[in-house]
Amino acid sequence: MSLTRYAGRVTKNDTRRAEIIQRLTDYVLKEGLSAASLRPLAKAAGTSDRMLLYYFTDKAEIITAVLEQISARLVALMSQLTASDPLPLDDLRRQLAALLFEDALWPYMRIWLQVAARAAMGDAFYRGVGEQIGRGFLDWGKMQLKADSAAQLEVDAARLLVSMEGMLFLKSIGLDDVNAKAL
Secondary structure, rough: OOOOOOOOOOOHHHHHHHHHHHHHHHHHHHHHHHHOOOOHHHHHOOOOOHHHHHOOOOOOHHHHHHHHHHHHHHHHHHHHOOOOOEEOOOHHHHHHHHHOOOOOOHHHHHHHHHHHHHHHHOOOHHHHHHHHHHHHHHHHHHHEEEEOOOOHHHHHHHHHHHHHHHHHHHHOOOOHHHHHHHH
């Protein structure tokens, strides 16, 4: 069994690693980041902690891969549920607000809040990962928005991200009524 990719071929190890990432993603979405210590992760992946570290350098690499997969799944879900053509800021904000707070997407939002909380507590790893994910969503928002100019698109994408994050925070502390008034 090969440990590397040859001429663009995917090896058995690549396939197994991808399967492990899917299982770990499911586990973290269900249990949260607080349950993401090495032994429970290995159990969720159907392997030992030693074998898990065979496929990943360390826990940071595992968590990074899982958070990237969570983000990719969320973007795919949101892309399926949003309009295919770019929308003005207020229209997209209303559409996304209706989606992001649905029960089916709440596990993704819960993980995002956990990343933000750990970053706010000074965890440099989660701050870096959070920034990367946040900028990815900012770029996704730019592709969804219709604006009169490139400069306006930048401003509208920032406003979209800020308003969605604010609404997410308010929902998490039980202020859904405030979100409803804002929309």
